Amino acid sequence: MNKIVQKINKGKILVSDGAWGTFLQQKGLQPGECPEEWNISRASDVYDIAISYVEAGVDMVETNSFGGNYFKLKNYGLQDRVFEINKAAAEISRKAAGSDCYVLGSVGPTGKLLMMEEVSESELYEAFKEQSIALEAGGVDAIMIETMTDLEEARIAVKAAKENTGCEVFCTMTFDKIIGGEFRTMMGISPTEMTETLVDAGADVIGANCGNGMKDMIGIVKEIRQLNRTIPILIHANAGLPHYHEGKTTFPESPDDMASNVKEIAAAGANIIGGCCGTTPCHIFKVVEVVKSL
Amino acid sequence: MKELLFKLAECIEFGKINCASAYPPQMKGEDGADEITRKALEADVAPQDILTLGLMPGMERIGVKFRENKVFVPQVLMSAKAMSTAMIHLKPHFLSGAARQKGTFIIGTVLGDLHDIGKTLVAMMVEGNGYKVIDLGTDVDSGKFIEAVKENPNAVVGLSALLTTTMVNMEKITREIKEAIPGTVVTIGGAPVNEEFCFKIGADNYSPDPQGIVEYLNSKIA
Numbered sequence: 001m002n003k004i005v006q007k008i009n010k011g012k013i014l015v016s017d018g019a020w021g022t023f024l025q026q027k028g029l030q031p032g033e034c035p036e037e038w039n040i041s042r043a044s045d046v047y048d049i050a051i052s053y054v055e056a057g058v059d060m061v062e063t064n065s066f067g068g069n070y071f072k073l074k075n076y077g078l079q080d081r082v083f084e085i086n087k088a089a090a091e092i093s094r095k096a097a098g099s100d101c102y103v104l105g106s107v108g109p110t111g112k113l114l115m116m117e118e119v120s121e122s123e124l125y126e127a128f129k130e131q132s133i134a135l136e137a138g139g140v141d142a143i144m145i146e147t148m149t150d151l152e153e154a155r156i157a158v159k160a161a162k163e164n165t166g167c168e169v170f171c172t173m174t175f176d177k178i179i180g181g182e183f184r185t186m187m188g189i190s191p192t193e194m195t196e197t198l199v200d201a202g203a204d205v206i207g208a209n210c211g212n213g214m215k216d217m218i219g220i221v222k223e224i225r226q227l228n229r230t231i232p233i234l235i236h237a238n239a240g241l242p243h244y245h246e247g248k249t250t251f252p253e254s255p256d257d258m259a260s261n262v263k264e265i266a267a268a269g270a271n272i273i274g275g276c277c278g279t280t281p282c283h284i285f286k287v288v289e290v291v292k293s294l
Numbered sequence: 295m296k297e298l299l300f301k302l303a304e305c306i307e308f309g310k311i312n313c314a315s316a317y318p319p320q321m322k323g324e325d326g327a328d329e330i331t332r333k334a335l336e337a338d339v340a341p342q343d344i345l346t347l348g349l350m351p352g353m354e355r356i357g358v359k360f361r362e363n364k365v366f367v368p369q370v371l372m373s374a375k376a377m378s379t380a381m382i383h384l385k386p387h388f389l390s391g392a393a394r395q396k397g398t399f400i401i402g403t404v405l406g407d408l409h410d411i412g413k414t415l416v417a418m419m420v421e422g423n424g425y426k427v428i429d430l431g432t433d434v435d436s437g438k439f440i441e442a443v444k445e446n447p448n449a450v451v452g453l454s455a456l457l458t459t460t461m462v463n464m465e466k467i468t469r470e471i472k473e474a475i476p477g478t479v480v481t482i483g484g485a486p487v488n489e490e491f492c493f494k495i496g497a498d499n500y501s502p503d504p505q506g507i508v509e510y511l512n513s514k515i516a
Binding site: 186187 | 405458459
């Protein structure tokens with residue numbers, strides 16, 4: 001129980017993995033294709049991604065289950081296969097992780113807006129419950145609720161995972177840096193508001209993912225720490241913000257660029273450091289190097 | 295009458311849907327967009343004036359605030375809800391010709407992309423600024439856009455995408471629309487796109503926020 005948080009409380013800084021979405025695209029995932037379906041039809045490609053990160057030296061690796069909830073899978077007619085798909089995702093990453101590495105079960109947003117009454121609170125709860133149970137069945141250590149922008153949806157996801165599994169529950173939101181320099185999610189939530197609500201809801205680890213490179217994430221970590229000195233913080237940073245030029249999308253930050261901010265973000269209070277869009281095993285390898293030297 | 299329309303604009307700006315609604319807290323217990331629109335129509339205020347002097351100023355103010363990061367998606371959605379409540383009372387007057395919309399705007403998220411919040415916000419704000427809006431939804435191909443333009447001559451087309459992998463579809467869609475109906479104005483938006491991309495693919499305009507699109511449309515019909 002609480003294996004990851006226990007390690008953090010002993011003072012360890014842990015490294016998490018990098019991008020999955022951009023990696024899947026590199027392997028040929030087409031626009032309009034269901035990424036989670038690859039856990040069934042292209043399991044060895046999914047395994048390749050997981051093992052790449054394990055070999056880069058991470059302490060934990062995620063699962064290919066970001067869009068694995070009822071509502072997202074419904075777009076592909078796969079909503080009746082939530083259990084099968086998420087369990088498969090977990091099993092693949094579990095196999096790659098072995099016994100040394102932890103597995104985080106990725107749970108992304110449903111894409112439905114509570115405030116527009118596109119979905120009810122109980123429907124959201126059921127969807128997150130179903131997905132979390134399946135991930136646990138496949139062997140994850142923690143439920144990784146991520147890329148959330150709506151605080152109420154995030155809170156419901158945390159509760160659903162906490163109340164229906166024995167896993168540790170992590171939750172990160174996606175913040176943008178707005179005109180005055182503050183951080184807000186698309187729905188107007190600040191890191192401070194997130195901290196209050198999610199700690200209260202029982203999240204074991206909170207933080208931010210996507211939307212920012214490592215440097216800008218430092219400000220988010222500082223804001224969380226101002227309010228709460230002890231809650232473990234996880235950051236999954238992009239390799240900078242994407243540029244589209246001459247038909248190609250590139251993420252500007254190199255592995256060294258990303259690694260150069262690791263010392264400062266750890267000092268600011270981050271406990272788990274990893275990557276999001278545009279990051280590769282090379283990026284993560286450099287992060288591992290810096291963390292080892294801390 | 296002026297007082298009534300001034301109040302209506304406030305309801306739109308602050309997202310006050312009706313009297314029963316608890317949002318926003320500072321307008322609790324007051325009439326909302328629903329009641330005021332009905333009262334204005336009963337008092338024989340011209341539907342056109344309700345739109346241009348009541349609804350549109352409110353939408354413009356929230357659009358500017360959103361651009362300036364002073365309010366966020368939830369506040370814009372509440373304003374849009376207030377506006378669509380008012381529009382229910384005005385719709386019959388548009389159909390009868392008593393009130394006119396400034397033009398038609400066709401919008402959709404491109405093929406392969408299921409993201410819709412940006413598109414939905416733009417659709418709501420453009421409608422609140424006096425345009426007829428045809429929202430084709432998400433994952434829309436060239437054929438659907440072309441069909442909609444054929445049914446609505448002189449409509450401006452808006453393309454939305456959130457992913458770098460789907461924004462590439464904008465090039466083909468733009469080209470095919472312009473081949474099928476030459477002279478069609480195409481505007482693009484979404485997190486990964488920019489002005490450089492817009493001109494590269496042969497589109498006519500890029501706006502980074504909903505208020506920008508409204509201003510562009512207004513400049514086109516002026």
